[in-house]
Amino acid sequence: MTLDSLRLRHLASTWFPLIVGLLLLVGTASAWVTYTSTVAPSTTTEERVVSSWETNGSFTHAATVQKSNPMFPVGQTLDGRNPYFLRVTPVLDGVFSFEYGASERGELDVNTTVFLETRRVVDDRDTETVLWSQREALATESSASLGPDARVRVPFSLNVSDVRHQSGQTEAAFGDLPGSTEMTIVAVVALNGEVNGQPRTTTERYTLAIEPTESVYYVTPNGSHETYQTTRAVPVETSSGGPWSVVGPLLLGMSGLGLALVARGRGDGYLSLSDADRTYLEYRDDRSDYDDWIVRMRLPESAFDRPRVVADSLQDLVDFAIDTDNSVIEDPDGDAYFVLHDEHLYVYEPPRSGDADLDADRDPDT
Known part of the structure; x- marks a missing residue:
């Protein structure tokens, strides 16, 4: 052991x-x-997409040269230009296109209305106040039982110069109003039918902003697409x-x-553990703790002629040595510990474990 x-x-x-x-x-x-x-x-559940469909609306635009000028001949079409010239190309011709796609199948009735919305708006931080607004219908188009990837095209025309003049007259009637005048072409698409085996009814809105100045007008389309998904909770192991x-x-x-x-x-x-084993462990712990106070040397025979005082433990002997400013002397054979003081020999004899290997091992660090 x-x-x-x-x-x-x-x-x-x-x-x-x-x-x-x-x-x-x-x-x-x-x-x-x-x-x-x-x-x-x-087993858990997770949401999985079982079907999907998406819509897509977009604007294209052009303007035809109507007045003589040094740059463009009369009758030439300026396609997709930004900006356009207010005097030379006052009429904006546009087309709104709509289509949808489906992961399976679809059949929708599509009603599209394109109109011009003019309004006076005051923006105050996060609040928008509309002072006046006008609407003018430009075009309508209906398509029954429209399938996926089929396209609806709605052409329209707008005389931007005339609208700017009419807006100026409206503003003059009200006097000097705060805010700014906005001119927007709006396409409203109403959908009703069935997509991917499910009934669908929804309305979508697309815009084309027009910003006129004294000599030109800018066109900013806001086409977009929307995606709709149908999910289902599926058990997953x-x-x-x-x-x-x-x-x-x-x-x-x-x-x-x-x-x-x-x-x-x-x-x-x-x-x-037996009492002997516990006593032996206490001794070995004391031997390791008080190693700095213990020296190994062999005493002369005359030292053993002194009166002997027996200590109960190695700790008691070390405490006595500390109190009397002495060192504890360990016999090289490891059989006993001694303190020489006032013509007496103070002795502590370590216990035996009963195991030959342990008794032979006197290394204090083990």
Whole structure:
């Protein structure tokens, strides 16, 4: 037996209830992990897209040269230009296009209305106040039973110069108003029918902003597309693989083996230390703690003729040496410890463990 094994037995004996409790806790947890990861994998649900469809609306625009100028001949079409000239190309010709796509099938009735909206707006931080507004219908178009990827085209024309003049007259009637005048072409698309086997009814809005100045006007389209999805909760079984399927059984086996070993050790008395073993451990701990106060040397025979005073423990002998400003002398054979003081020989004889290997080992660091 080694000193380390004796200390381990002492530790296991002292903390036996806690060790058993920890092993039981680890065993229970690992059993649950093993069951959930290998025997009965859990089932969860997740949302999955089962169908989808999307709409797309866009504007194209152009203007034809109507008045003579040094740059463009009369009758030439300026396509997709920005800005346009207010005097030379006063009429904006545009086309609004709409289509939709579906992951399966679709059949929609599409009603499209294009109109001009003119209004006077005052923006105050996050608040928008409309002082006046006017609407003018430009075009309408209806299409029944429109299928996916089929396109609806709605042409329209707008004399930007005339609208700017009319807006100026409206503003003059009200006087000097705050804010600014906005001119916007709006396309409203009403959809009704069936897409991907589901009834669909919705309305979408697309805009084309027009910003006139003294000589030109700017066109800013705001085409966009919307995506609609249908989801469904689908049960998903979590994978039984992964590290826990290995770690769980491993911990379960280790905890079971640990419980069997400590139970057998307790039953065989291996974890129970005798009084002699405990006394010997206390001595070896004292020998390690007070090593700085102990020197090894062999005393002359005359020293043993002094009256002997026996100490109960090595700690008592060291305390006496400290109080009397002496050193503790250890016999090189490790059989006894001495303090020479006032013609007396103070002695402590270490206990024996009953194990030949331990008694032969006198190294204080072990």
